[in-house]
Every structure is written in structure tokens, then in C-alpha cells.
Amino acid sequence: MEKKKPVIGVLGSGSWATALIKILTSNDNKVNWWVRREDDVKHIISYKHNPAYLSAVEIHLNKVTPVSNIEEVIKNSDWLILVVPAAFVKDALKGVDPQLFKGKKVISAIKGMIPDENLLISDFMEEYYGTPSSDTAVIAGPCHAEEVAMEKQSYLTIASENIEFAENLCEVLDCHFIKVHAIKDLYGVEYSAVIKNIIAIACGIAHGLNYGDNFQAVLVSNALQEIEKFVEKINAMERQLSASAYLGDLLVTTYSQFSRNRTFGNMIGRGYSVKTAQLEMEMIAEGYYAVKCIYEINKKLELDLPIINSVYNVLYDKISPFLEFRILQNHLK
Template sequence: MGTLNTEFDTSVKRIAVVGGGSWATALIKIFSEGDQVKLNWWLRNKKDINHIRRYHSNPRYLGAVKIEPEKVTPYEDLREAIKNADTVMLAVPAAFIIEALGDLTAEDFKGKKIISTIKGMIPKQNILVTQYMEDVFGIPHDAIAVIGGPCHAEEVAMEKQSYLTVASSCNEYAESLADAMKCRFIKTATVDDLYGVEYCAVMKNIIAVACGVAHGLNYGDNFQAVLVSNALQEIKCFLKRAYNIERDLASSAYLGDLLVTTYSQFSRNRTFGNMIGRGYSVKAAQLEMEMIAEGYYASKSIYEINKDLGAEMPITTAVFHIIYERISPYVEFNILKNKLT
């Protein structure tokens, strides 16, 4: 864990955004609404960078979002992108974060604050993205924040009213970041439950896969309501053992994020699960989707973590069995439905 640093500049003035997907694009739009922040935007694809410079839009995702050149500077070199930034925002799938950061060192991150917007875990290592940044790059714990809450990138693009929560152990940093995000269609709140918000964001993707499987198997709304209500208890049980602090799971950063991911048409994890329930193999479903379903990786990570914690987690177990042990969704859900209340 990075050392605690009680004295650092909590202001957010220039952010280096790492990632070129739909959520990264939505975040670019959010932070561009005000005049407080300038953005360095690193994308892997050079053609995308050239397109953004010429046409001021992302050619792959959320093409209707206007990229303002006076506020956003695209970069091909990640080290250059973060050099003059005070804050680095991570917005790539968790499975690719190690590859994305490449040969960067702790020296590159010296004096930088970190924002994770990633709702997934580092596969195989089974650790949160924030823990990875602390362990590998020595980022001080209070210089890290997580952005969570019920907010689909597609609705941000349409400027539909959305709510986001900033979690950090440093209240001043959280407030500074939350203030930079506020705009006519984004409201913000802050909490100090960094790991709790992050774990919940990971686990809700597993539940969304389960809801998708249920829909694919032709279970109805009645069953899904029971599934989601049981899921909240499952999350509560896990968090009590993994990171037990006082928190209100009924707030939007927890329950809100769970609901939007399990019910929304925009949920890629629900879509992935629906395909599995309809008979797609895991590989076929992944190939057909153009975006990563974090629940695929998360189900294995949380399942393996829980071997030591021993929390009662029938939904996570069912998803793990279906995805990784290739048990029939029909068979697994016949077992699962008898464990729900």
C-alpha cells in the first residue's frame, strides 16, 4: 500500500485520461463541460487520434459527443500524456490495465493523483485497481479516488440526468474532483469508502451477468426482482468480511449502480449474460460483443477471494460455475432458485 500523505495539492487542474472507449469518452465530455479542467487524452489507436484531431469526435464510441480541442489534447505517447498532468484517470478495462501502463514506473507517477473509473479487478492477481496502483507504483492511499454510481456512457452522451459518487479517504481531494464534474446533467456526492465503492462496482457486474442469464432462460421480472434483492444481501455479506466499515448500501453508489447495471438496455454485462442464457458459448458471446464485460473476469476473482472469506454467495457461485466450469445455465439456475428467498 502506498504511504499515507496528509499534505498534497488536492486541486484538479489537468487530467491525463487513459483509455479510448465509451466510458472514457463520456468522462471527457463530463469534465469538458466546465472550464476548471484541461484534459490530456491517451488513446492506443493512432487513426483514432488523427480522427479526433480532425473531426473532434471519437470514431469508435459515442460519435455524437463533440471533443473540444481547446480543452482536450489527444496523445499517442502515454508517458507524455501524464507528464504535465496533476491527475491520472484510468478508464480502460481492468484486464488491460497492466498492458496499458506498459513500462511506466513509480517515477512517472511521482506527485500524481489517481482516479480509477474501472469497475473491474486485475485478473489472476485478484486485486482492485486502486490496490494495484498503490502496490506497484507507490501511490499514496489518500491520493487515490474512485468514481462510481449509476451512470451509463450512452446516457451521458445524450445528457440525461445522472449521479456520480467520488470515493476517497481524502475528503478535500474527493470534493475537488466532485466539483470539477458537476454540470447541468451531472450531480455529484462524496464518500470515504474507497474500497467499498470499488468492490460493489465489481460485484454488480457479476449480478448483471446473472440477470442476463435469467432473461435468456426466460425467467420473468418477478424472479429478477428476487435475484437483485438477494444480490444486495450477498454484496453486504462479502463487504462485511472483505472491508468492514459503516456504509449505506441503499445509496446510489451501491444500490443505484447495482440497479442500473442489472436492468438497463445499455448494460454490457447483462447483454453478455443474456447471450449465455440463450445458448451462446462464452467464447461466442465474447466474440460477438464489441466491448468487454467486466463481470466475466470479476466472477472468477470474487469467487477465488471468497474461498478465504467464506461469505454466502450463491449468485456469484452460480455465475462462476456457468462461465468457468461450463455447467449448463438451465441446470445451475434450477439449483440457484432454491437458494434465494
């Protein structure tokens, strides 16, 4: 007997959420899609496209039900994929009865942390909504939404302590342009995804300051060492950081033209203020919030993380990028 596919709820309507809608429907899944603005829901129903993000992607309404009521999506779905920026997760779920999440599988496709609380999305969902880690998974790259929209061959990693759940999610996401595999390292993958956005900002700043490819190569290789130090201290286990979920995701985020964190960092390196860069981008650079979270966590860990410290100093202490990166040069090998 053929296994019944779960109904998937996608919470969020940005570019990555839209890309996931494309992946899910390419594999014939039924999807409930929470889109915050009712006007956007009406547009999608009328024109079969997201008006704000990846508008070239056709939305197949025979498989997708877009609605503006988040509780309706949660109630009518078996598995829930969270795809709102980390800074807005609390607001998006405000007022939602935690009982609605009972028995649901929750998947984070968010590459950030809850600001001020310094919580990973998986920890936040367990603490506030009672979702155990055995019912939680993380979708990791390397995978940019823009390339998904063009059906360029891409790869995803699903991380969960419940490997059977992870493998089932792989089957749901696997399609002709997406290859997916499962691993058990939930926390390592989630923290790596958070930190790689910080490193992408650092690479962007370096580019804005006119540093070259030689410097960026050293910056990225040193960054991988910082990721290794941090995740081993937080959650020591056997993991291979050269795998695509770690190194691959780091590389695509630090080098790609589609990386919003690199773009944000580039603007800072060229002299934009944080506020001006954020306004001009009109998209969230998760690394901006993430660096404060990681910096504050590291106050207790006391690890030597010069790249993360430098990005924090530039963004939050308003140290000149030029001066800060002159200092950083002496910490890299």
C-alpha cells in the first residue's frame, strides 16, 4: 500500500518560502500556505504568482491553498515548515494556542535565532509551543531560492535527531532538480546555518573595503574553524564539517551574488549605516541579528572567535569597518 503523504503547512511568504512551495508542488504534495497579507493571498489566487518574491514561480492552486489565517494553516496541516525571518517568529505566532502544535512535526527553514532570547528556532518551539526535538527538523542548504526558481540543480540537507522523520522529509522534498539527504546533527546544522550568515556579512564588508579573493579565501577557511569551535563546545559529537550542510552552505552564502547577508555586509563596507543598508535592501539579513545572539552566548563560552567579534564590533559598537578589519587581519592565518 502506498504511504499517505502528509499535508504540509508553509508559514511565511518570502523568497525562500516561495521556493519551498515550488519544491513541494514539484513533488505533488498538498500544501497549505500562510501568507500574512490578505491582498497578497488575493493576488496569488487571481494570478498564480507571489506578487513580492520570485514572481516568475507559478503557484499551482490545485496543490496549494493560500490563506491569511495562520491558525487555519496549522490546524489543517500535518507538518509545518517555518519560513519567516527569525526576528519575526514571535510576532507571527503571537496568540496561537500551543495546543494547535500538539502532534505536529515542525521543520525550521529559518537561518537565524530569536533575538534577545538567543534561542535557536528548535529550542524556541520546544520551550514555547511544546514541540519535542524528536518532532523537529531543520532544512539546510547550500541552496539559494533564486536558483530553485530557475530549477538549477540544488542540494538540501535535513537534520533531525529523529532520523526516520528526516528521511521521510527527504522523500517529500526530493524532486527532479533537488537532491536531499538526512543527518542526525540537528544543533550542529542549525548553529552552522546561523553563523554562516555572520561570516557572509564579514565577506561582504571585506569586499566593500576592496579586499581581494586571497583575503576572502583565508577569511572563509578561518571562519570554518570558528564554526567548528562553537558547535563542538555547544554540542560535541562526531560530525564532518566538510559536508555540504556545513562547508557547502558556508561557501554559497559567502560567495554568491544572491546572498543577502553578503550584500548587506558589502554595503556596510562601502560606508552605509546599518539602518540605511537595511532600508535599501528591503529584505532581512539574518546575520545582523544572529551576530548579537552568538556574541552574547560566547560571553559564557569564552571562545576565540575574531571574525564574529569583528562583525559585532562593526554592526553594534559602530567601529569603523576599515579599522576593525585592519585589526582582524592580524588574527587570521
